[in-house]
Amino acid sequence: MSAEAGPLVRPAVAGILAGGVVALAAWAPALRLWPLVLLPILFTRFRRSAVVTTISALLFVIVLAQLSSTLSVIFTVQELQYGESIIYDQAARVLRGEPLYLPHDRPPYSHTAYTPLYYWLVAELQGLLGPGFLPGRILTCIAGLATGGAIGYVVAQRTGSRWAGGLGAFLWLALGLPWVYPTGVFYPGDPLRTLSANVFAQVQPAYPNLPLYKEDLLGVALSVASIALLVRGRSPNLVYGAAILAALAFLTKQTYVSAGLAGALWLWGVDQKLAARFAAVGGGLTLGVSLALEVTSGAYFENVLFANVNAIRLDVLAANLPTLVQFQAGPALLAAYFTLRQLRRDRASEDGLLAYFWMASLPPTIGITRVGSSSNHWMILAASSVLLAALLVWRHLTSNPRPLTRFLLPVLPLLITLFLVSPLVGASRMRPSLPPPPDPVFAREYAALVERVRVEPRGVLAHVLDVVVQGDHPILLEPYVFSVLLGQGHWDPGPLVRRICTGQVGLLVFVNPLELGTGSYHGDPYWPLPVLKALQESMVFERTLAGQYLYVPRDPPPGIGAEGCAT
Numbered sequence: 235m236s237a238e239a240g241p242l243v244r245p246a247v248a249g250i251l252a253g254g255v256v257a258l259a260a261w262a263p264a265l266r267l268w269p270l271v272l273l274p275i276l277f278t279r280f281r282r283s284a285v286v287t288t289i290s291a292l293l294f295v296i297v298l299a300q301l302s303s304t305l306s307v308i309f310t311v312q313e314l315q316y317g318e319s320i321i322y323d324q325a326a327r328v329l330r331g332e333p334l335y336l337p338h339d340r341p342p343y344s345h346t347a348y349t350p351l352y353y354w355l356v357a358e359l360q361g362l363l364g365p366g367f368l369p370g371r372i373l374t375c376i377a378g379l380a381t382g383g384a385i386g387y388v389v390a391q392r393t394g395s396r397w398a399g400g401l402g403a404f405l406w407l408a409l410g411l412p413w414v415y416p417t418g419v420f421y422p423g424d425p426l427r428t429l430s431a432n433v434f435a436q437v438q439p440a441y442p443n444l445p446l447y448k449e450d451l452l453g454v455a456l457s458v459a460s461i462a463l464l465v466r467g468r469s470p471n472l473v474y475g476a477a478i479l480a481a482l483a484f485l486t487k488q489t490y491v492s493a494g495l496a497g498a499l500w501l502w503g504v505d506q507k508l509a510a511r512f513a514a515v516g517g518g519l520t521l522g523v524s525l526a527l528e529v530t531s532g533a534y535f536e537n538v539l540f541a542n543v544n545a546i547r548l549d550v551l552a553a554n555l556p557t558l559v560q561f562q563a564g565p566a567l568l569a570a571y572f573t574l575r576q577l578r579r580d581r582a583s584e585d586g587l588l589a590y591f592w593m594a595s596l597p598p599t600i601g602i603t604r605v606g607s608s609s610n611h612w613m614i615l616a617a618s619s620v621l622l623a624a625l626l627v628w629r630h631l632t633s634n635p636r637p638l639t640r641f642l643l644p645v646l647p648l649l650i651t652l653f654l655v656s657p658l659v660g661a662s663r664m665r666p667s668l669p670p671p672p673d674p675v676f677a678r679e680y681a682a683l684v685e686r687v688r689v690e691p692r693g694v695l696a697h698v699l700d701v702v703v704q705g706d707h708p709i710l711l712e713p714y715v716f717s718v719l720l721g722q723g724h725w726d727p728g729p730l731v732r733r734i735c736t737g738q739v740g741l742l743v744f745v746n747p748l749e750l751g752t753g754s755y756h757g758d759p760y761w762p763l764p765v766l767k768a769l770q771e772s773m774v775f776e777r778t779l780a781g782q783y784l785y786v787p788r789d790p791p792p793g794i795g796a797e798g799c800a801t
Contacts, residue, residue: 247290250291253290260665265292268291272288293408311672318700319698321356321447322447322700323699326365329360337536338536338716349538350485350523352373359372370448371445378454379444382406385403385624386399386403388402388461388462389628398628402625406617409655411444413443414437415438416553419435429556460476460479461587465584468501468508473508481494481520494516500586500587544604546604550756554609554611561655564650568644572588572622573589630644679780691740694741695711711762727764731765745782748775772791772792774787
């Protein structure tokens with residue numbers, strides 16, 4: 235611990251203890267009253283201690299709620315968020331020795347959206363731990379915690395203080411992982427109305443992204459780990475290791491180019507030979523794996539590049555932007571200030587590398603403008619932002635400037651963000667608790683639903699895909715993805731419609747009565763409309779089970795008509 239950090243340790247410990255008391259008492263009003271306690275102290279000589287105590291307490295409460303809510307859902311048997319079942323199914327393909335990437339012009343109509351690393355690792359864990367969502371969730375949890383550890387390591391390296399590293403790690407867990415449900419308010423073609431509706435809407439707290447069976451956190455962890463190796467030193471082994479980690483980040487998700495770009499740009503200004511080696515190792519690994527998959531599957535680029543080019547729209551940005559601002563406005567402002575100041579002073583230092591990393595994390599954020607997107611597209615920006623924010627705030631607090639305005643300016647964006655976010659935690663999420671026992675009635679019905687899918691000899695379609703993959707059926711259709719592809723003119727639903735009309739689809743598990751049709755997301759219908767029409771014409775209601783509506787083919791099936799099924 236650096237000598238300058240000494241005066242900050244006691245108020246930090248006091249804040250952690252205070253946060254623990256608030257959490258154990260589940261006293262939600264304390265999160266709203268904290269500013270009233272802080273304001274008078276800012277005008278005294280104890281203002282630095284007050285700010286440190288406040289930040290520590292709020293961070294501790296939020297992180298405790300994050301971990302508690304993760305534990306409460308990680309063992310849930312059904313899907314927690316859209317996309318988990320799709321990755322489950324595609325990882326199971328790897329485990330069975332089947333191709334991971336399939337053409338879109340033949341069944342099963344399942345889009346492998348990402349580069350392969352996460353699928354491969356989950357397949358290995360499925361082989362070790364067995365089927366279910368738990369293997370992937372364990373991997374994601376470890377990756378999320380490792381990201382916090384890597385951020386903490388970098389901050390500690392640059393400040394000489396483990397307490398500063400703890401600040402960086404806690405900022406990541408508190409503000410880097412969005413934990414509110416989206417409002418779902420969306421007005422197609424009207425970005426201003428969509429934005430105002432989402433800014434002023436009431437949002438409900440949810441679990442963070444830690445327990446989700448998703449690829450994003452692994453890519454973020456590998457990206458920050460790559461930067462951490464370069465911060466540690468410039469020896470050839472560290473540079474090669476950083477290049478490999480940057481390549482693996484890209485091979486987890488193709489938008490994670492930030493570590494590779496930042497490392498190459500920074501090294502070019504330091505040592506061009508090292509930069510060339512970095513680019514050769516990372517680029518060679520990425521290109522080699524990608525070409526091998528394209529040659530063996532014939533559909534790698536179709537899946538990870540061409541089919542991911544969704545429309546960019548302002549109304550989609552308006553729906554996603556409020557959550558980004560809510561969680562990242564403060565850290566991003568501090569990171570932008572850090573970056574501008576550093577690039578003017580010294581681009582060759584390790585702080586220059588961190589500035590490059592933040593700038594290289596900006597382009598992937600454009601993903602929040604794409605149809606079908608959500609907050610996962612700004613996680614890499616969040617990681618780089620909280621890293622720089624922790625570094626800037628810690629250095630500022632250890633210098634303890636005298637004038638009140640000069641003292642407040644660098645810490646105010648972070649304080650405001652924490653004050654606005656912390657009341658959303660809620661009393662029920664603060665107190666640590668064990669996972670609740672499953673509802674025995676629902677558990678029995680859900681198990682019966684999975685078994686009904688398992689014994690169905692023909693194809694199965696479902697609105698929520700978890701019952702399909704747990705019933706050992708391949709995903710015959712990802713409804714929303716192929717609805718978007720149909721709208722873009724990139725998919726022909728005819729072959730699937732013919733299968734439905736001729737009775738080759740033996741079961742439909744729908745979220746509501748089929749005659750009510752389908753909902754939409756970002757203005758696109760959740761189900762391809764020709765497929766939905768064929769289902770309405772050819773399927774009859776069987777029963778409800780675990781809250782889902784089950785449909786089976788008419789007897790005899792209607793057959794093919796001029797447009798869809800013959801009626």
